[in-house]
Amino acid sequence: MLPQQRRRALADFLRSRRDRLTPAEVGLPAGPRRRTPGLRREEIAQLSGVSITWYTWLEQARDISVSRQVLESLARELRLSPAERRHLFALADAAPPDEITDDDAGVPAALQRMVDALDPNPAYLLDANWDLVAWNRAEAALIGEPVMMADRNLIRLVFTEPRIRALLADWTGQARNLLAQYRADVAPRLGEPRIEALIAELRRNSPEFDRWWADQDIAEFSSNRRVFDHPRVGRLTFDYAKLSTMDATGTKLFACMPADGSTAEKLPQLVEEPLAGS
Template sequence: MGSASRRRALADFLRSRRDRLTPAEVGLPAGPRRRAPGLRREELAQLAGVSVTWYTWLEQARDITVSRQVLASLARELRLSETERQHLFSLAEEPPPDREATSSPQALQGMVDALDPNPAYVLDAHWDFVAWNRAEAALIGDPALLPAGERNLLWLVFAVPRIRALLVDWPGQARNLLAQYRADVAHRAEDPRAAGLVRTLREASPEFGEWWAAHDVAPFAGNRRVFDHPRAGVLAFDYVKLSTMDESGRKLFTCLPADSGTAAKLASLTA
């Protein structure tokens, strides 16, 4: 597991967090002849569900394997703050767990509303829609009208015929979007939501199943998407990812007109 210096830093960090906890804070009796105020190694090992020998090796900076599940258990039993938990995973050279989102739904909605008349939306870590403005709803249809489990960008693109008809060059745009998704959620491959979405999309779309098996990955690089809108006609947008918010996997996108014709039609899109 990593270099010797990183293993030593991990061991020292764990020891410092263990030393600051009292038995009473974790529901254990203090017991007689306790020479230090912190938890003993065997107490923390018992709480975290690991062997005393293995945990002792960890604090001795030995080169042993540490799973994400054990790191999460240690973080929980050591009462680590969110920042400390992120630091623990970083020292163990594991992808950091998602931070809990701090932006309220009202704040997110206010942000995308302020971007009107440009279509804008926020996706969560699984590409479920979290917020969207009137222009986005007018462009692709209101996600609020869909069941909660189907308010997902990949589901819309691959499983909703209306979106397939809306996108000019649907095969090219859909396959590129899938490659971006695969790259973005690689470290969440075992997540039940991610696995369930892939399973249902395989059943719903033959193209999804074929392209998913190809294992293509692609970065988000300011993509251009062209729509043949039933009311506004052809619209071309350059998609810009403005930020990743709260380190929770949320992503804010806005769609900027790619030509003067599209810019002229924006106001009428939500009329």
């Protein structure tokens, strides 16, 4: 169990992060007569999938245990930065989730160099969990700098991040296709806590995910076209190609090649300046 001083620091940190969020930022109605500057305890408890009693005890520095899964959920719903996430896990005496990987060696240097060499064409690596684990400057300029994101899971970003939704010209078609690919890819791992927690969370927080997951659609990856409406350089059209790597189990390399002359001409400009807010 944590010492009292650490429990108090954890409680104070959670309360401070909760106070800085507004209902609009997490998709909740403001409602009348709000007496708190940010989210209420019951709101963050509901978003994180824990009971209001348990969360209240946590903010009261009670002597209770906190699982890694709950910490991950709290970090996500509180919109914590990478540094804040590490601090949260340190206060709870748990190893940060981004330091626990299936491959302790991380992304092989040769794969990172391959991704970097594809600039100014956007390129990125997904691990077996569909987390972004490597990307080049063009990809960061296209979607926003991933290292600044509280969470880098592609499926979660597509279904819960408003900026990604706004970027995709055909969000409905692309999101549904990605979900069908995800379902096919993780089918052998259904039942694993991490996969089941993500599915349950998205079914709870995204009406589209919940409806389409129930449809049972399956799709293998095939080279397809994605159209982006970028806030700085305008419309960009890419043909996506995927390579499965030999160096890291389950890792996939995606390269985005310009599908027309206009997109090719805009790529140097895309890389020169980062996307605002990234």
